[in-house]
Amino acid sequence: MSTQKRILIMNRGEIAARIAKACRELGHVAVGVWTDNEVQAKHLEVCDEWVHLKGSTNQETYLNIPKILEMCKEYKIDGVHPGYGFLSENTEFSQTLVQNGITWIGPHPEAVRVMGDKAVSKEFAKKNGIPVVPGSTGAVPTIEEAIKIAREIKYPILLKAVAGGGGRGMRVCHNEQDVRNNFEAVQRESAAAFKCGDLLVEKYIVNPHHIEVQILADKKGNVFHFFERECSIQRRHQKIVEEAPSPFIGDDEELRQRVCTTAVRLAKAINYDSAGTVELVMGENKEFYFLEMNTRIQVEHPITEEITGIDLIVCMIQSAFGDDLKIPNQEWIKRTGHAIECRICAEDPITMLPAPGTVTGCETNFPQGIRFDNCLYKGLQVTPDFDPMVGKLVAKGIIREVAIRKMRAALDGLLIEGLKTNVPLHKVIMNEETFVKGLYSTAYIGTIRPQDKVELEMDFTSIYKKIAGVEARRMGL
Ligand code: ADP
Ligand code: ADP
Numbered sequence: 001m002s003t004q005k006r007i008l009i010m011n012r013g014e015i016a017a018r019i020a021k022a023c024r025e026l027g028h029v030a031v032g033v034w035t036d037n038e039v040q041a042k043h044l045e046v047c048d049e050w051v052h053l054k055g056s057t058n059q060e061t062y063l064n065i066p067k068i069l070e071m072c073k074e075y076k077i078d079g080v081h082p083g084y085g086f087l088s089e090n091t092e093f094s095q096t097l098v099q100n101g102i103t104w105i106g107p108h109p110e111a112v113r114v115m116g117d118k119a120v121s122k123e124f125a126k127k128n129g130i131p132v133v134p135g136s137t138g139a140v141p142t143i144e145e146a147i148k149i150a151r152e153i154k155y156p157i158l159l160k161a162v163a164g165g166g167g168r169g170m171r172v173c174h175n176e177q178d179v180r181n182n183f184e185a186v187q188r189e190s191a192a193a194f195k196c197g198d199l200l201v202e203k204y205i206v207n208p209h210h211i212e213v214q215i216l217a218d219k220k221g222n223v224f225h226f227f228e229r230e231c232s233i234q235r236r237h238q239k240i241v242e243e244a245p246s247p248f249i250g251d252d253e254e255l256r257q258r259v260c261t262t263a264v265r266l267a268k269a270i271n272y273d274s275a276g277t278v279e280l281v282m283g284e285n286k287e288f289y290f291l292e293m294n295t296r297i298q299v300e301h302p303i304t305e306e307i308t309g310i311d312l313i314v315c316m317i318q319s320a321f322g323d324d325l326k327i328p329n330q331e332w333i334k335r336t337g338h339a340i341e342c343r344i345c346a347e348d349p350i351t352m353l354p355a356p357g358t359v360t361g362c363e364t365n366f367p368q369g370i371r372f373d374n375c376l377y378k379g380l381q382v383t384p385d386f387d388p389m390v391g392k393l394v395a396k397g398i399i400r401e402v403a404i405r406k407m408r409a410a411l412d413g414l415l416i417e418g419l420k421t422n423v424p425l426h427k428v429i430m431n432e433e434t435f436v437k438g439l440y441s442t443a444y445i446g447t448i449r450p451q452d453k454v455e456l457e458m459d460f461t462s463i464y465k466k467i468a469g470v471e472a473r474r475m476g477l
């Protein structure tokens with residue numbers, strides 16, 4: 001057990017609050033940050049200390065390595081937790097901290113580097129005998145080269161930015177003309193968003209499943225997996241609903257075992273030493289391929305915590321300081337029940353596009369056992385500067401059916417006033433036959449036609465009725 005540490009939480013929103021809670025449990029000092037634009041950040045309420053990260057743009061604040069380093073020195077910080085997004089997968093940031101004797105709460109910088117580039121990581125995986133999606137391993141410099149590879153692997157193919165993330169920098173091409181039309185555009189977009197225009201050409205797996213494996217490792221060479229999650233409900237290649245275990249893998253324990261041990265094999269090959277996730281794409285025939293490794297905690301980590309009972313962020317902090325994880329062996333890690341997460345985003349439930357706004361009220365009336373990791377408060381302004389996710393609703397049940405039932409009730413009991421959210425879309429999904437049967441792939445979202453089902457008007461009326469009910473209760477009426 002290490003002594004008390006001062007931990008800087010270099011993030012905002014729900015994940016900052018989540019990390020602060022883990023610090024508190026461990027007896028460490030949680031140091032939170034606020035910027036000129038977010039003086040009233042709710043995560044600070046669960047931090048022990050808060051410091052002003054001067055500036056208003058992300059470049060001036062959350063992405064400003066020299067300024068963060070200065071802050072670490074001034075406030076005698078022992079370790080930095082980066083959360084997800086921002087600098088969480090930035091090699092330079094992790095290296096800078098390590099070189100300055102500050103603990104980086106993440107894997108060693110070389111793992112961040114290798115896994116941070118989709119071309120480099122794919123090559124690394126292939127070398128280590130991990131199946132990778134057919135296509136180029138290195139970056140493809142020209143349209144002609146891309147077309148040549150596409151002819152070999154056959155269409156449809158995907159043009160994918162090697163530095164991409166959050167589902168951005170990807171386009172499906174069905175023929176040569178598509179490649180000609182899209183190649184330079186993806187290069188340009190990727191150069192603008194990720195400062196690197198390099199592209200991969202990959203076979204586009206049709207109706208695939210996004211399956212990922214949670215990894216946790218310590219600094220002594222122990223690497224464990226915490227089973228899989230299925231994240232195939234996506235819009236714009238980004239997840240909105242996740243569940244564990246995967247309904248597609250179902251009772252196929254042999255397949256589950258192969259998937260999980262493949263992930264452990266990759267993590268061991270890079271001497272992984274923190275929490276991380278190996279993402280795989282699985283075809284209709286259950287063949288699976290390595291997609292990427294996220295060398296950080298992921299948005300959807302709560303569902304794994306719910307089915308295994310392990311606090312992944314606590315373990316991640318313990319691992320970073322060289323503490324023992326007290327996990328005797330892989331077999332010791334068990335799972336029970338089923339967990340589902342709905343990402344609650346400030347977005348239009350029909351177009352699924354971000355809908356900035358200001359929260360004027362929030363009420364929750366949940367069934368037993370609901371977890372709601374969020375950063376909501378009255379007055380919260382959702383701006384285009386940050387990801388529109390404002391909370392994560394997590395339901396656990398002894399079986400999948402119960403988890404879905406609880407999630408439906410939780411969605412009904414979640415009232416966010418003043419903001420357009422995707423709650424009505426989640427309600428559609430949780431009641432839709434294909435989802436309920438667990439038969440969906442990543443093509444799912446394109447098939448449900450929310451415009452036919454989202455009863456927006458009714459939703460708002462019922463919200464007002466419910467808010468009136470809550471207020472009446474409060475006043476003892
Ligand atoms: P996952 O972690 O499940 O792989 P994402 O790629 O969606 O899924 O998660 C990281 C994304 O979260 C980033 O790309 C970014 O858009 C978003 N993000 C980063 N920081 C924050 C934050 N503090 N609050 C909310 N969202 C954030
Ligand atoms: P990101 O860094 O943006 O998360 P990923 O490589 O993890 O990028 O891909 C994001 C999503 O795009 C995946 O979850 C999957 O749904 C889809 N995808 C990526 N590669 C392929 C592929 N080769 N075939 C089919 N779908 C893919």
Ligand code: MG
Nearest residue numbers: 166279291292
């Ligand atoms: Mg991914």
